[in-house]
Amino acid sequence: MEKRIKKHSANMLRKLAAGGMSLLTAGLLLTGCGNGEPETQTEATYASFEETVTGLPVTVKGEDGNEAPLQLNVWYFDEAAGPYYEAAAAEFHDRYGVEVVCTRKDEVNYLEDINKANQSGSGPDVLIASNDEIRKLHLAGLIQENTLYTEEFWKSHYPEVTWNANRSDEKQYGYPIYMDTCLMIYDSTITTKPESFGSITDFAVNFVDETNTKTIFKWDIADPFCDYLFLGKNAQILGTYGEDTDTFEINNESVVQNMTYYQSLHEYFSMDADSSSYDSIKGALKDGTLVYGIVKTDVLGELSSYGTTYALCPVPDLSAELGVQNLSVTYSAFVNPFTKTSEYANLFSAFLSYEYAGNQFGISRKVAVRSDIDRSDANDALAYEQYCNTVSLPKALENGDFWIYSEICFKNIWNGNDVATELNALQEKMDARLK
Missing domain, CATH: 3.40.190.10 (Periplasmic binding protein-like II)
Structure with missing residues (x-):
């Protein structure tokens, strides 16, 4: 059976009960994030998201002094979702010239491994996680707020259950991708x-x-x-x-x-x-x-x-x-606050969540949570309809x-x-x- 589906039920008991507070204790809490006055925002579209990377370099200077391609590192745990991430990464590279390396990690110690990698300077730029982990993650300083989606964008392109799933402490976290x-x-x-x-x-x-x-x-x-x-x-x-x-x-x-x-x-x-x-x-x-x-x-x-x-x-x-x-459980892409390529990390997360979402079911048989995509497969449409009538896993x-x-x-x-x-x-x- 698909690994994440089984593991979520089996592992969430020991993950949440045994590992939750240790992560908060070990996490490096961020300060001063999201405390300022909200900025006046223009209408959010994917084109406006693309504008956030306009003029940014797509190469970095390596230790040897030579220019190397800019690289985003994405961590995930669900093997069945991997083909979608890889296909999206290839398309993203073709469009923007940024390499995206997708790495599957073991689920059991996933959050602890992210925290340790951050402390050593080798953490992912983007991480995939389920909505029940959001509160733990943001209290531990391991994820940023969603900086691109306005409330209008959320509610125009995602159902209410997705908004609820990704909301914590009156803020929206992550770029929602698929559900179960x-x-x-x-x-x-x-x-x-x-x-x-x-x-x-x-x-x-x-x-x-x-x-x-x-x-x-x-x-x-x-x-x-x-x-x-x-x-x-x-x-x-x-x-x-x-x-x-x-x-x-x-x-x-x-x-x-x-x-x-x-x-x-x-x-x-x-x-x-x-x-x-x-x-x-x-x-x-x-x-x-x-x-x-x-x-x-x-x-x-x-x-x-x-x-x-x-x-x-x-x-x-x-x-x-x-x-x-x-x-239901909603899986999203989250930007790591320790990334050095925040603009591209946010854009790739939005790419997974919104721009490329119509390809998801065909590639991975995962049900995308974006509301306004064509669902030509009857079972995809049925599962999405069921999702819209669910309540999300508590966080x-x-x-x-x-x-x-x-x-x-x-x-x-x-x-x-x-x-x-x-x-x-x-x-x-x-x-x-x-x-």
Whole structure:
């Protein structure tokens, strides 16, 4: 399976819980950035972004005294996104004469490695990171604000969820590139698009598996990124921008009803939270034995390799009365404050985010978050539509504890514990953590 998709769910628990504060302690905090009065801005267009590099040299003097091409260094961790960065780098070089070197790094120690490289003077000019890392990154002085996009530009070319994902402390960080979220997949040769989770349970009751090979429904029940959607639309998790520690309510009656429905699914679908994995779902898709599943956007590049004809649709509501609320994660290019080529670093970030975005799905099967591009592929359009109806991953520093506590809560509810008691326990733990 695609590495970043799996790793984000698996690694965010230990990254956020274990590594968050150490990075802030080690980071070299910047001072005096963004504290001045805002400048009067003309209308933002990509042409106006290009004007920021007008007249700037595209060569630098090397240690030997000879001129060498100006070089931007870009770090990323998602192998599947690499072809897009490389193609964009080649096009950028053709247009502007600036070499862009894209380097894939290990995800587990990614932020710590950036901080160490900055201290040794070898840090990247641009780094790719997910929106849940933004608060940690900017507090550690590892990213700059987005200096090119005006609010009007943001809202004209990106959906609201992207604006929210990239906002921290009333400022916008990063140049958004692509996203991930959950989708429903189903075997279109034996069933139809589910109108609700009730459609799936009805199918489970009535379906006769003559081959005795089919699994009716699976999702990675051990992954809180997938489980989150069952909380519904009335869970209040750290506010609109994911960092309001005064906003946390997960034990109201609406959430209790949703999670009671979640628990009832155990009667139909026997899944073990201790042995559940996304890999097992992907395996069933490749074998063609899964009828319904909750998947992530990595499947967009794999549908043709699956063992039957699968179709995608948005994750449906649980019932007419009980809705779902999908999560999303947004990946962006961030300019390192320690870059010596800030203008070109910002321009290349905007190039990835805006100018070259229409090529992204065709190259990498990643879903670009720019709103006003042609989406000729129906699944690209479907995934983008689903993204627009999501909430973004929280970015508060206490976020890591929430994922750890919620994973335990979901597991206990699935295994039959009292729903209200488990949600109250989660609320109490987070109330104490957020004080």
